[in-house]
Amino acid sequence: MNSCTHLFDYKNKNMVCVKECTCCGSNNYFSIYDKDRYGYDVRSNLCMSCGVVFISPRMSEESYMEFYNKSYRQLVSCFNKRKIDKITIQNEQEVYANSVYEFIKPHIVNKFDKINLLDVGGSTGIVSKALKDEFTNNYDGIDVDATVIDPSMDELAIAKENGLNIKNGFIENLEGIDEKYNLIILCQTIDHLFDIRKSLTIIYHALTNDGIFFIDIVDFKYMLINRGIEKSIKLDHPHNFSYQSTFNILQDVGFSILATSVIYDGHLVGFLCSKQKPSTPNYDLTNEINDLLNLIRYRK
Ligand SMILES: [Zn+2]
Incomplete structure (x- = not known):
């Protein structure tokens, strides 16, 4: 038995059965x-239709809220055999934040004089703060107003100290956000969400018509090839995406993909999107799903 499992009483939590893929x-x-x-x-x-991997049965949202507020960082620290908490992640995420900034910068500069930024699942707000500082200090001072949404109040407290607006909760529960944002970022977060189509649709409606949306995924195919199935699955990722399956989901919701890039290191792939009308996805996923299935079955 893994020596970290005592840190969270998973088997006694409320469970939900996911009967239909939340993407398709x-x-x-x-x-x-x-x-x-x-x-x-x-x-x-x-999912044999869209290639997304999802946990079912999975914990209820209340149990996940408890998990993120009490056990998540301890569990990840134990697994990685080093301390990972709201302080240590700040240093590690600075390099990541710079990678996101460099990727989105060419699509922002000369387009917006003022940025209204929404950072979904933004934790301590390190990426938002980096974007705010960089855009404010360069390019004739683009004015940035940033808001972070996250389930952990502990981590949001740091975001607030850093001058960011905060909202506590999951994006799925924030339907009907009144405010519009011209830059929305979903950094290392989509894999943590419960209802993918609903979340992306909420983001789509919260984005201005000329807005830019950044999203990145942990590429599940990369993980399968490099680490095998057991090390690729984790409780904190109710969903897992491959590069090809993400293309289809984004298009299906109504995003047009402007650029893609490896972010930070090989396991993260970023997509930069603009808003258009929902369209029929271009890609036939038959080969992709067969590839995933073969990697799962034959590469342990
Ligand atoms: Zn599906």
């Missing part, structure tokens, strides 16, 4: 594995 609505899925990297009994399923 299909109920055609293949159960691929029944453990996660920490050693918890987590069942993962590959």
Whole structure:
């Protein structure tokens, strides 16, 4: 048994059965594995329509809220055998934040004089603060107003100290956001969300018509090839995406993909999107789904 599992009482939490893929609505899925990297009994399923991997049954939102507020950082620290908390992640995320800034900068400069930024799942706000500082201090001082949404009040407290606006909760519960944003970022977060289509649709409606949306994924195919299935599944990722499957989901919701890039290191892939009308996705995912299935079944 993994020595970290005592840090969170997973088996006694409230569970929810996900009957349909939250990306495409299909109920055609293949159960691929029944453990996660920490050693918890987590069942993962590959959607045979859109190629997304999702946990079901999964914990309720209340149990995830408890997990993120009490156990998440301790569990990740134990697994990685080094301390990872709201302080240490600040240094590590500065390099990541710079990578995001460099990727989005050419699409922002000369386009906006003022940025209204929404950072979904932004934790301590390190990326928002970096973007705010860089855009404010360069390019004739673009004025940036930034808001961070996150389930952890502890981490939001740091975001507030850094001069950012804060909202506590999950994006799925913030339907009907009144305010519009011309830059929305979803950094290392989509894999943590419960309802993908709903979340992306909320973001789509919160984005101005000329706005820019940045999203990145942990590329599940990269993880399978480099680390194998067991190390690729984790309780804190109810969903997992590959590069190709993400293209289709974004297009289906109504985003047009302006650019893609490896972010920070090979396992993260970033997509920069603009807003258009929902369109039929271009890509036939048959080969992608077969690739994933083969990697899952034959590469342990
Ligand atoms: Zn699906």
